Amino acid sequence: MSRVQLAMKPIYQQLRDLLAERIAKGDWKPGAIIPNEGDLAREFGVSAGTMRKALSLLENEHLITRRQGRGTFINDPVAEGFADRFCSIRGANGKPMAGRVVASEITQASATATEAQRLQLTSGDAVWHIRRVRFDGDSALMYEEVSLPAVLFPALSESSTRIVLLAHQYGLLLGRAEEKLSIGAASEAAAEALQIPAGSPVIVLDRVLRTIDGRPVEWRLAQCRVATCYLAQIH
Amino acid sequence: MSRVQLAMKPIYQQLRDLLAERIAKGDWKPGAIIPNEGDLAREFGVSAGTMRKALSLLENEHLITRRQGRGTFINDPVAEGFADRFCSIRGANGKPMAGRVVASEITQASATATEAQRLQLTSGDAVWHIRRVRFDGDSALMYEEVSLPAVLFPALSESSTRIVLLAHQYGLLLGRAEEKLSIGAASEAAAEALQIPAGSPVIVLDRVLRTIDGRPVEWRLAQCRVATCYLAQIH
DNA sequence: AAGTGGTCTAGACCACGCA
């Protein structure tokens, strides 16, 4: 009597996908309350326990928040704390960096080998390139080269290149980021942007952002200057 | 008919604690297979579903691995992949740094204000101090100051100061690490160890390691030199 | 074939927040 599992995928995962689609499409807006477990279970013809497991998945993925006695709410992906959880480099106060960000260039090109590897594309697929600089007051702190698969982002408004806004705009639900931290030599573009000699040491943040389905959404290669001392003393 | 909840804590969490204790004590050795869900449920007088939830918690905390058709196995906390998952800074190949590590000094002292805050102690509690240097070949890469609550580690063998080994030795189950990355000025000790001028810029890794219960186990303040270029070029 | 973990069900009761 149980539902046929066409895709050989557990029902609770299928439910998760269906519910996530409603959120992505905007059927359920951020901040809204959604029907309770029982009603949802009835609507999809499953038991309450199965629906519960699906909702738990969505909660682990930060798409919803459940509160005992209140209900289940859609999270705002752009809200502070949700948007910033992908970024590991912090300012002196421990909070995410809050400085000015200037996008200097937005172009389209065909994917390089590295981009294809990071974004799981085939070499030559169209990608957007964004170059931007993060400031702290008047001094340039960080130079970023961002690559986005053009197939996911048909058009890029120059007004906002923040990935959380873009993702929300195109109905993409961000899941996890993998970030590698290392030390490298400043590229020429980075050197110019940061006003340091080319080849001087920089912190390299290599980050791939994925949707909750695991599809790569953004590759960001950031170079951070270390030429001056911005932060608190040690001890 | 259900078990009394003295501590107002869900049964499945109490079970998790009991099972975790067995692992910590060494009743169940790494690599060993543990009884199946049904037997465990019967032993503790709970339903299979509740025991299942407890086991799921342990799996999320990387203490056990469950495999369909095989059984449930105790993970080895010292094994590669489990021990290295707390470290975010990587080498050029994307793998954790593998260089030589030299512990230069092991002393005991009373906690400073910062240590007390990070390790949730009261100022003046006894802590161990370990200073160590991480090498890449012949050059010093990273200077670390490690603080451990003396109450958790009665004695410190000089042979191995690796935290995963120490934790295992004293029956502590490591859970999560919070790591803050920033840029700072090299302290005098770091400058000497890294052979750079005091005050020159370094990457600062401020990490607090906790047990699965959330108790702080280690505070590590690492300073990483950026004076030369170790790694691959950008692009 | 037997044993394991994985999924799913249907229903009971509890703890919390609010009107």
Added chain:
DNA sequence: GCGTGGTCTAGACCACTTG
């Protein structure tokens, strides 16, 4: 008091692994 999510139960069946 009512509706919500959170916990717990008892049992069925499925999928995978091994002998």
